[in-house]
Amino acid sequence: MSDKMINIEILRYNPESDEKPSYGKFEVPYLEEWSMLDALEYIKDELDSTLAYRWSCRMAVCGSCGMVINGTPKLGCETFLRDYKGTIKVEPLANFPIERDLVVDAEDFINKLESVKPYIINAMEKPVEEGVTKQTPKELSLYKQFSSCINCMLCYSACPQMGINPLFTGPAVIALGHRYNLDTRDDGYDERTEVIQGKNGVWSCTFVGYCSEVCPKNVDPAAAINQNKLQGAQDWALSFLMPRKGGK
Amino acid sequence: MSRRPYVRPMKRTWYMDHPFYRTYMIREATCVFDALYCINLFFGILQLSRGEDAWQGWLSFQANPLMILFTVVTLGMTLFHAVTYFDMTPRVLPQQIRKMVADNVVNKLMYAGLAAVSAIVLAAAVWF
Ligand code: SF4
Ligand code: FES
Numbered sequence: 001m002s003d004k005m006i007n008i009e010i011l012r013y014n015p016e017s018d019e020k021p022s023y024g025k026f027e028v029p030y031l032e033e034w035s036m037l038d039a040l041e042y043i044k045d046e047l048d049s050t051l052a053y054r055w056s057c058r059m060a061v062c063g064s065c066g067m068v069i070n071g072t073p074k075l076g077c078e079t080f081l082r083d084y085k086g087t088i089k090v091e092p093l094a095n096f097p098i099e100r101d102l103v104v105d106a107e108d109f110i111n112k113l114e115s116v117k118p119y120i121i122n123a124m125e126k127p128v129e130e131g132v133t134k135q136t137p138k139e140l141s142l143y144k145q146f147s148s149c150i151n152c153m154l155c156y157s158a159c160p161q162m163g164i165n166p167l168f169t170g171p172a173v174i175a176l177g178h179r180y181n182l183d184t185r186d187d188g189y190d191e192r193t194e195v196i197q198g199k200n201g202v203w204s205c206t207f208v209g210y211c212s213e214v215c216p217k218n219v220d221p222a223a224a225i226n227q228n229k230l231q232g233a234q235d236w237a238l239s240f241l242m243p244r245k246g247g248k
Numbered sequence: 249m250s251r252r253p254y255v256r257p258m259k260r261t262w263y264m265d266h267p268f269y270r271t272y273m274i275r276e277a278t279c280v281f282d283a284l285y286c287i288n289l290f291f292g293i294l295q296l297s298r299g300e301d302a303w304q305g306w307l308s309f310q311a312n313p314l315m316i317l318f319t320v321v322t323l324g325m326t327l328f329h330a331v332t333y334f335d336m337t338p339r340v341l342p343q344q345i346r347k348m349v350a351d352n353v354v355n356k357l358m359y360a361g362l363a364a365v366s367a368i369v370l371a372a373a374v375w376f
Contacts, residue, residue, distance in 0.1 A: 015250065015252035015253070016250065094256070098256070099251070105253045142343050142344065160263070163258040164258060182343055207336065209268075209336065210266075210272075213268060227340060227341070227342060227343060230340055230341075231342070
């Protein structure tokens with residue numbers, strides 16, 4: 001073990017014994033290549049086995065290890081201790097209820113994710129005999145960036161509107177809806193309109209833009225949201241000229 | 249094991265907690281200065297319609313050091329808003345367009361547009 005030490009303060013909460021969360025302090029010896037996740041593992045193995053946190057892939061693809069490190073929402077597995085000095089403050093993702101320690105309750109997020117119908121909706125179910133549906137690389141490039149989301153929820157933690165209006169559909173979910181709307185194989189635009197353009201859709205966003213800043217996969221959810229504001233305004237204006245969807 | 253999720257209240261001063269939020273709040277605050285400046289301009293037009301004396305009074309009010317300070321601050325705020333707004337604009341364009349025109353080209357076009365409009369307004373002010 002190396003002789004380098006770092007102090008880590010973790011916001012702890014045990015629903016069975018704590019009235020409210022409070023900080024627990026740990027002194028951790030670490031190696032050059034250690035990530036925050038390695039440090040949490042060390043704490044759990046050597047110092048306090050009751051520490052709760054989520055992780056799985058350890059390579060920034062599963063999206064389980066989101067946490068707020070020194071005030072910034074980050075993936076624990078790609079945050080390296082060597083980049084910090086003194087004391088590091090670790091908190092669970094903001095704007096989510098704390099289940100226990102660094103584990104947050106993601107149920108509301110999952111429900112929102114389902115509400116946007118994140119799958120290809122094809123109104124013109126093609127018979128198998130007609131073969132596969134083709135998509136050109138150019139058509140793919142339209143939505144590719146918005147399909148890279150790993151559901152880490154860092155963007156929800158970064159969004160102050162999320163804290164002000166917890167009903168807000170939020171960055172990642174709108175970006176995912178946008179991803180399917182931009183897909184040439186999809187016909188679900190109208191079915192997603194309520195979620196994307198409704199009361200808690202894109203218009204709850206004031207373009208703070210921090211969601212895109214913290215996103216580890218360069219999804220740029222702020223762009224997705226604000227492109228949909230333009231689209232919504234366009235739909236609204238067009239509805240006067242062509243009230244074709246009036247019946248719905 | 250009983251579940252008892254803890255909801256942290258949102259701080260009233262959340263925008264002080266992070267540099268990114270502070271910049272955002274300054275950006276939002278620029279509209280207050282612009283609104284006040286518009287009221288001032290509107291008042292100027294009103295005074296103009298009230299005759300020579302009223303107009304001269306408004307002009308000398310503009311020369312007040314405090315008013316000059318306010319004008320300079322408003323200009324700074326407006327420029328800050330413009331720069332950040334121009335940075336955001338390319339990302340808001342429909343994805344189809346965004347894939348055709350690079351973000352920095354759109355950004356430069358915005359500045360070109362601002363320059364063109366400013367030149368027209370200035371020219372109009374000089375000639376009429
Ligand atoms: S959009 Fe980015 S920050 Fe938000 S959940 Fe997806 S990967 Fe995470
Ligand atoms: S552990 Fe999978 S993203 Fe960090």
